[in-house]
Amino acid sequence: MIIDLKKFIATEQPFWRELEQLVVRQEADPYRRMPFREIKRLHYLYHRASADLAKINTYSAELSMRLFLESLVGRAYGVIYGAKAQAVRFAPLKWFWNSFPRTFRRRWQAFALSAAVMLLGSVFGGGAIVVDPHAKAVLMPFEHLQMDPSERVAKEERMTENDRLAGGKSSFSAFLMTHNTRISILVxxxxMTFGVGTVLLLFSNGVMLGAVAADYIQAGESTFLVGWLLPHGATEIPAILVAGQAGLLLAAALLGYAPAKPMGERLRETVPDVVTLMGGVTLLLIWAGLVEAFFSQYHEPVIPYGLKIAFGSAVLLLLILFLTLAGKSGPRVSRRRRANRLQRRKDIRDKLLAPAPAQRSER
Amino acid sequence: MTQEGIHSDRSHEFTIHTPEGVTFSLPLAGPTSRLLAWMIDFFCISAFVKVVGMFMPLLGVVSADFSRAVSILFFFAMNIGYAIVFEYYWNGQTLGKRALAVRVMDNRGFRLRPSQIVIRNLLRAVDSLPMFYLLGGIVCLVSRHAQRLGDLAANTIVVKQVKVSEPDVDQVFEQNRYNSLRDYPHLVARLRQRVGPREARLAFEALLRRDALSPESRVALFNTMARHFREKVKFPSAAVEGISDEQYVRGVLDVLFRR
Structure with missing residues (x-):
């Protein structure tokens, strides 16, 4: 109970102001490492302001004061309880060489499922073309895929003098990048449809891919097919699969593969990995867009198929090596530094648990 | 704060209980204000793309193809990145959200993490299905905390920023008017402690709008309020004799808001 409101405000206001200063400083730079003394002070001031808020809540006319304190306590609460053990600034290179491949490996089951769905779609699409060649119009709704594969190969190979992409390669590349990124974001x-939409989209992409492959293989144009698709497909298809991996992770978090935790908690653990995977997808698709516009659309005799296939294979191999090996050794931290860090944390814990008589007598 | 510490009903309020026993409520933004904010953002993106697009032909000096490519990439980056960049740097607000005074927040009251901002914006792809954010709007209407799918995945909520101004007490109370309740300072002090901020505010609003009420409702309303306040603290009959219910409520608010 507050007996004298004026006196109460006059006494407490300096503490509120001090707390506000600390909160503002930390909000401005969340990566700042607070000195231990400051952490203790923040903790003390936060508790004091919380107690003040509980007291002032009984005062009807002090609405603005209460709102001010509510906002202050809310912000301080966010700073204290939302703090990470170690706030780390985003480092693009470290993210690329460590976080992305590690996340990919840690969540490999979702990738395997994503690949299996697309493979199933490919088998279905390929089988449908073999059994019923008339299904082509339905399975491959693109004009340039409707004609006979051998006819198309002959036509493409004749176009040695007229570069149909002349003066349009950059914009075509930009279009491919944005289009594919949009598709992978949708995947x-x-x-969020409990994975149903992701599975359908992966399956339908697989159907199309399988149908095209079966059509060209049946027509005896396997070399053209591999030379045409592999250079950009080596990154584009894995990118879509990784997007599928991310989508299936979301679905798994929704469905509850770890039912002991509430859904919000499961999503909270999954979302950073999902975002990391999508960052990787974007990079892969930028690369694929460049290769598809500037390299994949040129065939023999402009670029020999052997060279195209070798290039595509090398890219695929590098990608596999990157995803399976990069970041395996982890950041190099010496044993001594690690021991020092652990000791420092232990000291802080001990100090926090120890009583602080100086602070208590302040009130 | 544990998950049990979060409560909300469909009255569109989100309450956070801290482990220190402090509770505060945040009013949730409804689909209408969010739609309006999105429309403003859409307009801003379109305007920005248009303005930058006017300068794009200058890149044609390098090549027309290059200029087209930059345009495509810029348009895409604006569409995807606009909200991400603004929400990151403006602590959960875009231009539209700022205009409508709404803000994206972590549903535990913590600082928004970049991954939360990215995922809630990437999932616009599914919220906007089949068109004009229909799915997101429906989910927002039926979900407990007025969240669209992107918010559910990111564990974020969109709250209204409430600007509460001090009540303009002089609008209601006449200066130097005698208030018999003030003759009992110890009871006045007790009244100040027993009347909560919400009921005081409610009574104040009723007093402000009293002329808009029909005479019967006005009498009934102030009768209910006076009875409520009389139960809180009993003033001696000398203080309340001969004054109407409305005058009594006015007297109560006078001692609550004016010192």
């Missing part, structure tokens, strides 16, 4: 986002 991810449809994870």
């Amino acid at each position: 991810l986002a449809l994870g």
